[in-house]
Amino acid sequence: MTTAERQRNAQELIRPQLPADLLQRGECPFDPAGGLTELSGQGRIHRIEHHGETVWLVTGHDEARAVLADPRMSADRINSPRARKLISPELHAEMFPPERRAGSFIFMDAPEHTRYRRLLTGQFTVRRMRDLTPRIHEIVNARLDAMIEKGPPADLVQDFALPVPSLVICELLGVDYGDREEFQHRTAKLLSLHTTVDEQIKVNTDLRRFMHGLVRDKQRDPGDDLLSGLVRDTDLNTDELAGIANLLLIAGHETTANMLALGTFALLEHPDQLAKLREHPELVENAVEELLRYLSIISMGVSRHAKEDVTIGAATIREGETVVVSVPAVNRDETQYDDPHELRVDRPRGHHVAFGHGIHQCLGQQLARVEMAAGFTELLRRLPALRLAVPADEVPLRTDMSIYGVHALPVTW
Template identity: 50%
Template sequence: MHTEPSTHPSRQATATAAGPLSEPVQLPVTRPAGCPFDPPAELAQLRERRPLSRMRYPDGHIGWLATGHSVVRAILADQRFSSRYELMHYPFPDGPAEQLPPAPIGDLTGIDAPEHTRYRRLLAGKFTVRRMRELTARVEQITADHLDAMERQGPRVDLVTAFAQPIPALVICELLGVPYADREMFQRHSATLTSMDSSLEDMGAAMTGLHEYMRELVLAKRAAATDDLLSDLTHGSDLTDDELSGIGGFLLGAGLDTTANMLAHGTFALLSNPGQLAALRADPGLADQAVEELMRYLTIAHTGIRTALEDVELDGHLIKAGESVTLSLQAANRDPARFPDPDTLDLSRKATGHLGFGHGIHQCLGQQLARVEMRVACPALFRRFPTLRLDVPPEEVPLRHDMNIYGVHSLPVAWDQA
């Protein structure tokens, strides 16, 4: 399961202005009306008062909320804070009422060292900058194929289903050696796992279904290896079939949802900021900076959780062993102490140090692949369709308030035919 929960319109938790630490706040979740790219306004108010506030969790636990960039980054880098699900207190109202179970085998986001270190070492070499850039030509071809299909289908499409979802799905399927024809099944399981409305029972069933699917695939690759990452791991490591199935499912899920939402939500953001879109069109060399700035500005994986394994003194406060800390990555990425004029999308900004991919030992394993996909797909879309525009008023674009990864459920677009 993912550890980056998102907002939900029914979760109207409000934060009072951060008063004395004896008056814990609740996690702000409601985004400002008409501002689909901005975090809840109360987060900025809390961050201005102090970057680390006492917070009351829905189960009654009194822990912490971190909103400042330096504090969030420090916690992500500190192994005295655990990522284990079963130690966490869930910060969102209407979430699972029961204690979260331990992470399934192979889920790198919910485990600590040394188990995490073992898995990470096996996988890190498969996702290096060099290896991912070697995929550029194939990503360019996949992108061109889907742009061709859009042009044949157009001049109106849902960009999510026509472009944003299938490109990263096909790339991760080819990389892992997963049949793309099975995508409807595993995308359904992935949607259950990333929905804020799913019960623990539903999530467990989806995880079991994905694990069983991947186990059959692992057994097939043991019998006859193919040229892909899952075969490499199957024949080149001491991982058990259960571990291979779990890691395969984890990588598949991670490669599907996040990049798809960055492509769709990033397109929405650029269409809503025509000056920045014009700058990108005028200077293709801005693509690398644009990816980093969009990651910072949108922060679609916006909330993390860590639990102190021992007493830790931080920012003048004592975080006691067993206390959970909710990490507002979106507030940290909008911290004016780190990024001047942070609420403005500025593609000329060097957004070095943003936390859109996390930080520390759990920093996104596939970040280099995501960069390649966004660097290729986003500029190509606007080159092919220079008149691309929203096909509905911005306020009618359905936002993913109900999912772990923020973004849009659909993005109706149109363009002028030649």
């Protein structure tokens, strides 16, 4: 196997590589890829032959929920037959050593997944997140204080959108915020589409080392944070605790940061919707759900493989075949939403799949909702003249990352 084949197959395992016209966004930075929109108009589940393999692409809302809720559809890409086919045993052992797999419950099926999820569910309930709301507003306003004091122009990503969820998840897990650059930089490397497999292995090893140190600190001197609670109240071993901490720390800041920045960009580019939200701030929770639906930052989709033959809609998916749920397409399904390509901050809340669906739906979705609601509320209240500091087509987009957004958002006020 050549180096190029090794790299391609490893990337294919981590995130199935669909044809470029189904992934690359077009002129409008908020719309799905043009090829994806065209394909969605031709049906709801599509058979695609890619790199000699059958991949099923789901673009229909009901079909997506069926796939994500079906226990015959496995999330375990690490131990799948496909993994063994794509990469050698030696590379598999390098990429997924036992200590890395431990605690990585988003890549597990029941009952393993259930065991970990049950330990964490109580930490992310609606009530618990509402209890955190005043503190989240404090963090939001502290970041705005600093940004306003520094004066315009500002990069909303570095000055606001990234620090807010990073501070929140650090406090929740008991991580020193001074360590943020370490995990933020490494997370960015993991999410880059240009990171080589060897770089990914190194970054994962470095992150594991960092998380193990964090867990050992909690074992020696526990506090009242979430991670200390897991150390104190469960029988999880150090590898499992480090794996859970790794998942929560990465997921807890990266996706929300991108939604805050890209959501602000979208509002600034839709002045009628921005004006409506300013005039009716009570719509903020609707606006959050609408932005999640409209923007759908998980551009690469959510993949599963069939553990047996499964019929979804009009398609029969054979055992071992891969299914990719296209979140951007599903959230623009014309049978589910009126005028789905329009942003409407007062749209009634629907059942989008921005947080997934079924047993693997995002554990921290209530936290993300509270952070976004607080972020947009205070940002628009305190900066009534907020606007872009550069032309919209000069805003650098994260088309090189598996989670979409903006690399920077220059603003003034």
